[in-house]
Structure formats: structure tokens, C-alpha cells
Amino acid sequence: MPELPEVETIKRDLEKLLPGKIIRQIEVKDPTVLTGISPNGGPFRKVSADSFKKNVIGKHLSRFHRRGKYLIMEFSDQTALIFHLRMTGQLVVRQPSSRERIVFYFDEGLPLCFADTRRFGEIFFSCDWKKEPRINSLGVEPLNGSFTVNLLKEKLKDRSAKIHSLLLDQRIVAGIGNIYAAEALFLAGIRPNKTAGRLSKMEVEKLVNALKKVLNDSIEHRGYTMNSYLDANGQKGNTQEFALVYGKQGESCVNCGGKILRKVISGRGVAYCAVCQK
DNA sequence: CGGGGCTCCTGTGCGC
DNA sequence: TGCGCACAGGAGCCCC
Numbered sequence A: 001m002p003e004l005p006e007v008e009t010i011k012r013d014l015e016k017l018l019p020g021k022i023i024r025q026i027e028v029k030d031p032t033v034l035t036g037i038s039p040n041g042g043p044f045r046k047v048s049a050d051s052f053k054k055n056v057i058g059k060h061l062s063r064f065h066r067r068g069k070y071l072i073m074e075f076s077d078q079t080a081l082i083f084h085l086r087m088t089g090q091l092v093v094r095q096p097s098s099r100e101r102i103v104f105y106f107d108e109g110l111p112l113c114f115a116d117t118r119r120f121g122e123i124f125f126s127c128d129w130k131k132e133p134r135i136n137s138l139g140v141e142p143l144n145g146s147f148t149v150n151l152l153k154e155k156l157k158d159r160s161a162k163i164h165s166l167l168l169d170q171r172i173v174a175g176i177g178n179i180y181a182a183e184a185l186f187l188a189g190i191r192p193n194k195t196a197g198r199l200s201k202m203e204v205e206k207l208v209n210a211l212k213k214v215l216n217d218s219i220e221h222r223g224y225t226m227n228s229y230l231d232a233n234g235q236k237g238n239t240q241e242f243a244l245v246y247g248k249q250g251e252s253c254v255n256c257g258g259k260i261l262r263k264v265i266s267g268r269g270v271a272y273c274a275v276c277q278k
Numbered sequence B: 001c002g003g004g005g006c007t008c009c010t011g012t013g014c015g016c
Numbered sequence C: 001t002g003c004g005c006a007c008a009g010g011a012g013c014c015c016c
Helices: A004-017 A049-056 A149-156 A163-167 A178-188 A201-220
Strands: A025-028 A061-067 A070-075 A080-084 A089-093 A100-105 A112-116 A122-126 A260-265 A268-273
Touching: A004 A061, A004 A070, A004 A089, A004 A201, A025 A049, A049 A122, A080 A089, A149 A163, A149 A201, A163 A178, A163 A268, A178 A201, A178 A268
Parallel strands: none
Antiparallel strands: A025 A100, A061 A070, A070 A080, A080 A122, A089 A112, A100 A112, A260 A268
16 A cells, blocks of 8 residues: 555654654554564564563654655654554554554544554664664655656666566665556656666656656645555545556556556556557 | 565455 | 455565
């Protein structure tokens, strides 16, 4: 589910709702979403509820950040909780239901609930989130001024992988997932299976502009709700009403009227228009 | 480096 | 209505 626009929406919501609050209690209903760092930098899911609580209870929420698809809850002592929602994770301030995996309670008001049907999501504690390998190894933020045509052109140079695959590689550009990769490639008129290193400067320019546009537009529409995505207030997003190709296989292209096709590239399905995308 | 295949999980939607 | 299968926003790992 959540790609950059969805995580950004949640981040902005939480920034309005929670700073200043103190975490007084945590209900760990499913400890498997609590992770630590294994020696190779990946997650391991054997963090005890007790050690998690010990790290977090009593902390003052100070700020929220987003880096790629990671949401960072920073405390006043600079330590942080880092969340990744993967496919079905939700972070919602609401009355807890039986589906919550972790619930954070404050002195007053509704608690912050983490739900995640498929349990791919993770929450981990960090003493210095900016130095976490998983944060540090991320590529450029596509909505920053530093995401330029020259930078992307350089990253794609000599790469023989397909452009769609590289857009999903978080080490190159952070925060893009399958929805926005498909939408941006359509807007840029680029075939998803085009060899990345063969994109012309003009194509890279169109791609950079298209990525910024689809991500900004989606933030404005509060994210894409297919199934499970909700903002921090528990509301669905509206981006799905504006999608042009994602999930539209078999329908007509808004540009040329031709049929939207779908193919699998590196294990991920991508919808595209064979006429409009070269 | 590229990509196929598999894994972690659960739910939904489709064809029969 | 039921069953089995494909597929779903992500991403890491092994292997060729």
C-alpha cells in the first residue's frame, strides 16, 4: 500500500495530532511487528514487548519525519520509533478495534493504533534514526530540489535493467512504489520495460517532472486507497479516482483510446499503453 | 549487475 | 455457495 504520498499524508496528519503528547502505555497485541536490526542490516522479528516498552514508555513526542516510505516518530530526547507500513500497515488515531497489533496510549485523547493485516510491516526503536543503515541507504527524495534531471540521468547511466524496476529500487529514488511508477511512466510516455540506460535526456526530464507531478497530486488527494490504506484520521484517500493506468488494464487509454495492457516486469505487474509509451 | 523465484502473511476476487 | 488459484501497495535473500 503506502508509498511516498500515503506516508506523507499520515505524517502530516500525525504532526497535527500528536506532538507534545507523552506515551503512557503500550499494548503489544502482536510482537512480530516489532523488529530489530540483524547483523546484515535487515529486520529480525524477535524483539520482546518488554524491551520495546522500556524504550518507549514515558517518551515525549516531538516531531514526525518521512524518509522514503519510512515514517519517523521522533522523541524529545532525539531517540525515535521508525515505522514501515509495507503493504497493509495502518497508523490511525482511533478507538482501538480487535485488529490492532500495537496501540500507543497517551494521557488523554484517542490512542495511536498500528494495524497490519499481512504483518509485513515493522516498527523499530532507534537511538539515532538519521544514522540507521536502512534510512541512510535510501536514494534521493523525489520531491526535493536535489532530485534533478542530471542526477537521475547519472543514476540510470549504463544500467541495463528496465526503468520500471529501477524506479522501484529505493536506493536510487526513495518512496516510489508500483502505483506511482506506472503512473509516472505513462505521463512521461516511456515504456516500463525500456532499458534505463537508454533513456534520452529529454525522456529523463519528462520522467522527473512526471514523478514530481504524480506524487504531489497524490498528496493533494490524500493518497491512493485500494483496500486498506487510511490516513491517520481513519479516512480513505482519493487518488484512485484520478489514476490513469494503474489497475486499468483492459480499459481505454485516456490519451489515445487504445487498450491499456499489463505485463509482468521483474515480478511486478505494470499497466501501460503501448501506443502512448515508447 | 539483472532478474527469476521464493519468503514473510492474509484477504479478495475471479473462473469454474 | 464452494473451491482453488492468481494476485495485491513492499522488500530481502539466494542463485544462476
